[in-house]
Amino acid sequence: MAGNESSLLTVRDVDVRFAKARTLADIVLRRPAAAVHAVASASLELRPRETLGLVGESGSGKTTLGRAILQLHPVAGGEIRYRGRSVHDPMPDWQRRLRREMQMVFQDPYSSLNPRLTVTQTLGEVLRFHRIVPDAGVAAEVARLLDVVGLPRSMADRLPRAMSGGQRQRVGLARALAVRPTLLVLDEPVAALDVSIQAQILNLLSDLRAEFGLAMLFVAHDLSVVRHVSDRVAVMYRGRLVELGTREEIFLRPAHPYTRMLLAAVPQIVARKRVRPVQAATDMNAAVVGGCPFAPRCPQAVDRCREQVPATAVLSETHSAACHFAAT
Amino acid sequence: MSQATEPLLRVRDLEIAFKVRGGEVLANRGVSLDVAAGETLGLVGESGSGKSVLCRAILRLLPSPPARTKRGRVLFDGTDLVTLPEARLREIRGTDIAMVFQNPMTSLSPVWPIGDQVTEGLRIHRGMNRIEARERGIALLQSIGIPEAARRYDDHPWQWSGGMLQRAVIAMAMACSPRLLLADEPTTALDVTIQEQILALLTDLQARSGMAMVLVSHDIGVVAETCDRIAVMYAGMLVETGPAAEVFGRPRHPYTLGLMRSSPRMDEHAERLQPIPGQPPDLAKLAAGCPFVDRCAFAREDCRHAPVALREVAQGHASACLFPEAVR
Amino acid sequence: MSTNDGLGFKASVAVRSLAVCAAGALLLSACSKEEPKAPQGGAEPKAAAPAGPKRGGTFVFARPEEPATLDPFVPNDNGSIYAIEQVCDSLVEPDTTGEGLRPGVAESWEISEDKLTYTFKLRDTKFSNGDPVTAEDVLFSLKKASADSAPLGFLYAPIKSIEAVDPKTVKMTLKQAYTPVLSALSAYSAAVVSKKAYEAGADAFGQKPVCTGPFVVEEYSRGTRVVLAKNPDYWEKGKDGQSIPYVDKVEMRYVADSNARVLGLKNGDFDAIAIVPFNQAESLKSMPEVKLEEAPIFRLDYVYLNHKAKPLDKKELRLAMNLAADREAIMKVVFFGYGKIPNSYMPRVNFHSDAVEMIPYDLEKAKEMVKASGYKGQPIKLMVDTGNAPSKQVATILQQGWTEAGMKVEIVEFDVGTAFDMTTKGNFMAYVSYITSDINDTDELATLQADVRGSTKAFFSNYRNDEVGKMLDAARKEPDAGKRAELYAKVQDVVYHDGYSVPLNFSPSLNAYHSYVDGWQTAKNGWWWLKDVIRNK
């Protein structure tokens, strides 16, 4: 792995727990709330101008990790550093800087925009609040942002409900870009879009990356999309990072059986019917106690897998996997 | 299995209108298609293309008002379902034609045990009593890969994971051994590995029972890998039909081609995708001529005015494009 | 006021013919020595019945109050008191008309020369549980009655001691001569109860008292009804020489809603109802099968004025309020003509003078008086009890007149508890209320209402007129009845024309019954002697 000095964002052994709501009695008795592990000791790095794809199925903790980086979830353990400094450092200047340098793009274009604000209002508020441009220049900056994300300026006074999903997603991007960030966390930015629109947004993203030199954490469940946009890929399963590597390593030489299973399951536009093996259902709701979390579904699992949590095996400078058999 | 010359389901010139404020919107515009016994038809298109409406219209599940069948016939084994009395239609629903829906979490009533819901059709249509139905139900659940089916028969939907629930929904559909299964986006709400399992299960069931299946999906990968024949819908119309290999090997409609080029591929890496420009048309404002004209790279002046209809471009392969040969 | 709500003030200071009228939030009654007016609608006189009075039957009777308890040593409310009167006798009892006294549990009594010793001979009668009445029970009862916490305990303060001479004789010694003592002993709270039964449990006793009265409690359902059965051992004999009560049972229903009472009477659900609202009287009068009783009682409806509260300290303004009070309108609209417009500041008791000149309704003069008083437009807060519709009507009518005379009037409502509190603390200006008297005695009442030296500060008015004080002192010492009458007439005249208050009506009590009912009589004390009721049906 690359050294710290070149790293923009460092996530080290981060734990995130979802607390069940504390009752009044809990608060009075100073009892901690019951918790569910959403992310368990995840570690990764992001270098400037790099796109890291974070894939996994629903409930894998990928979204949570992305949000934890932006302090939208409290972190229960480990640390997150941005440019070598903890993001939880409460200095107001630092926090303000973080808010400008790290931005997020959300999945659902329907809920990510305030339904009562027009495009100009949404963007103008950000510009004014962070004093990106002088007040007099706000209108021009809004127009510039619209151009950047490929929206006609006639959209400026529309409310979200008068726009299509793709257009809204562009507004969401513009909002994130308004503060001129260095790092973008994109949480399933194209999952809710039809494929024809999805391609438009993906192209826009790669343009923006090239133009502004953005680093991106690209959270998605769709492997083909991740493959398309990422330099490196991290795979999560049930709160744990199970494999990390370059695009080629993950897609051509997957080391973890889960990654392999994922890759195998991706439907291809091939003009032939595929024969798939019929399997019994696995109960995804069932809790895993001890051992590799993937063991219940793993075709290669042996007793050891069910008893011992696998350590992360380093396969190359850029490639690691959390499987007992990764190295073999 | 009947002969391919006499299709099990023939939809002819079906036109479905929805009443909206100030008028009507056509959600299906003269759809005609055939499904032969034992074959799998993939119905693909983006949201709003009318594929779900078509599925429901076949079983007359659309609420009326606002939906209305303006024109056309739905012949199932020679019987026109459009004009069939409600009581007769109910005998066909669930016995001859069954349906699987998109969201397994909401497809089952939360207040009744899963087993009861799975076997309800048996009790209604086959006159089984509770004990017989239970026995058969447990066998059904087992056959679709639910472990410990006897114990889990009385579970409630919230106790199962999405993948298991979708299996239950499929079991419910299969209970009376239908001759045609309409599967409306059966895997959209599921993770890719679970999608794989469900598609495997559907394919397997179909092979074993010899039923015909209409698989609706927005994911061309899914239909490409699963279906014998493909029907592509756009703006309420069928724009291309044909054998899967033909349609995806040599698409004869620019929309089909656009869909394929918009999708990121797993097998090759392209720096840029080729999205379909623009937005899908507003169904309420469709003019005469080809609905795809505004987004089409091959459009000519004629496309705006000339009526479009499916025309055979090769054996069993039809396109609604005026200039199918130009598409490449 | 006409209906059943509102806490009235009572002047029960010392007693001659004593009955306690209302308490709580419930209605007032009074105690009159006058013959009740003949029932209107003309019934046959009962004396004419040749075959003797009909006996038996159940007399169903609806009233707006319910008893809170039947324990005689507890309540102050008419709901309880009137019911207890039917069940428990005291040593001495008010007579049928309420005019005088008659023997009760005591068959007879002797009064010593110095008027300090009373010796009662107990009647040979039984409690409703069958035990004979003994001196011990009487001692026990009177001890309870004179306790500080008893409702009328203060009445018995002059009693020095009571002792049992023998099981059937009781001797009472007074600290000083105290004429009203016999009246005091006739009060409901001096009822003779069975010591054994009471000591067995006061709560149970409150449900089913064990006494010697004409009726025995058969059922007491809170919130609905009390059923009384005839006490077969009651000592009193009726017109036919046999023991009364005439009816076998009385069912006293608690029906708070006046419409429901009237409807029930019309339907025949009830044989009689107490407290007919004035506005419903006409409709009952027109029914031949129903008789309406208009019983004059010692009651004056008036507006209390607090002379200490500016600007009411000015006599001119108080007179202006009187001059601008459209009493005719109030009589017509609120009282529907029942009652009499008063020329006095106190209820119509024995030394009442008709000669005192009435203050007329004269808006012009009122305007002059307002000006003369130097009134500066301070708002006059006219207080009424929450939910008392007739009071509110009165206030509204007064407000109009007073406003026309140049005053500024605000009507303020307080629930009776608060209003009572504010009045007794002198924290009010004007209050639409009334007074009822337990006594037919101008002396006590005049002093209570008009003498600021009393404990109630001239009945909360803070009225001060030294000349009146002197006259009252003189009248009290004056042995000659004629001269006393003259003095009291003078007091009535002076106080009334000082604008002591704004008197509104000598209002009567209206009750109604079916014409097959005989012997119905509202006593001056407010209750009805159900033992004398005959149900000819």
Place this chain on the structure above:
Amino acid sequence: MWVFRFVGLRLVQAVPVLLGISLVAFLAIHLVPGDPVRIMLQGRASDAAVAEIYARLGMDRPLLVQYARFVGRAVTGDLGTSIIQRAPVATIVGERLVPSSFLLVYATLLSVLIAVPLAVWAAARRNRLADHLIRLGGTVSFAMPSFWIGLILILGFGLTLKWFPIAGFGRGFGGHLHHLFLPALTIALFLAPLLIQSLRAAMLDAMTAEHVEVARAKGLSESRILFKYVLRAASIPVVTILAVNIGWLVSGSVIVESVFSVAGLGMLLVHAVSTRDYPVIQGLTLVFAVMVIGTNLLADLAYALIDKRVRAE
């Protein structure tokens, strides 16, 4: 048994609510001007006598001590003694509880009887004439003040037609039914529109639920779908409406009881407030709160019966 655990848990949760209510009621009551003993004695008692009575009632202690004693006794079912009526509050309240709860249950049943068929009809004929008429009728009915419609019913069915008594509780079960019909109808006319509205909306919601579409695709008849899927799912909001409104009903009964002279808790409250009978007011508040909490518990139980997921939580 889940029922015991379920009920037990809710009861434990109810404790702080009850404590809160009783404390607020207790403190509030003592802010009210007016002195019950003096009112009772009509101002005739000496200060010493009044003080003696207060001492005997324990009302001379600091308020919090009094409150602690009140709570301590209330736990054992002893709500104290009425100052005015000199009877145990529990007894007095107990006697009044019967007509009040009879009325509430009667009114609730009546409104369900009125509302369910109308709501089903309205939902089935949505946006057609019958639906509009039912909803308009509901709107009008909802907007009618209970004291007003009560008087109208008295005028019409009581005074004019003489079909029903206009006051009182009656004797025997039949008598209660007869006497309380008009008051129960008065309450039902307020409650039924709420039920109709929510049941109709819930049914329309349930009708568009995917599982209903699934059921239809299974070939189930509309009536089976209606009863097995739609009504069952729609009954949850109905239970909620009933539970939420019970607090309103319990207090709304004050007005209805006063219009129809039903000697229930409402009338008792009005009387107790006007005579400043603190123990009765306190006790009543507690009883009202217990009724509300109890109803909510019943509603929760009903949820648990309808939807087993609730049990698991």
Place this chain on the structure above:
Amino acid sequence: MTTTTLAPSALRAEVARWSPSLWIGIGLLAFIVLAGLFAPWLTPYDPLRQDYGAALRAPDAAHWFGTDSLGRDLFTRSLYAIRTDLVIGFWTTYVPMLIGVLLGAYAGLKGGWFDAVLMRVIDTALAFPFLVLIIVILAILGPGTQNIYIAVFLVGWTMYARLARAEMLVESGKDYILAARTLGFPTARILLRHALPNVINSSIVFSMSDFVLNILLVSGLSFLGLGVPAPTPEWGAMVAEGKDFMQQAWWISTLPGLMIVLTGVALALLGDGLTHRLGDRHVTGH
């Protein structure tokens, strides 16, 4: 991944279709408000002027609603009462709404101890029979308009707080609130500018029926004698005044009561219409 299926949403749209109730409600309410405003020009009588000669007149051409026992014209009083009741109804609805929505929305956004304590307070308040509480409060403070305000303010906010909190819990999970947080906006700004306008709809809809309930409450209190002091014209008080005259003068109670019903219907229709309006926009979002 959501793919919109036309069928169910179309049905919902159809159910929530434009309904005439909004406009009928607005029209009716406007009519009532105007009648209240222009009362002095609509009737020749003085609402307070008593005319004992004309007492208890049945409705006729001169007195459309008849007269009461003091000879006041009931139509006139009913018109003037519009002012009293609507003004009280307005304040008793919207002040608690303001308090409740702010508290509830804040609790829903922030959670934690504030939320826990607030919910307990609300639970307690809701378990308290509303009218009982108000009667007790009015007993403390005495009747009168001002004290009705205080009493209703003390308890009326709870429903709004609950509604706003529930809405806020849904809304605060939405991405635009998260986006506002990632942009570093302060809580007050997120609450007031972003969240509140989007959580207030259900409160606005509820406020319509609450308005009706408050008018019923105020007139009910007046009926019990705890409300507006005499002789101010007020519908509930007028109904109460007529109660003793039910048998000989039915109109005193009946006709002013109809005014309450009419106003209630207007507000309820308005609320119904708003439900469709706001609900539609709110839920489907396109």
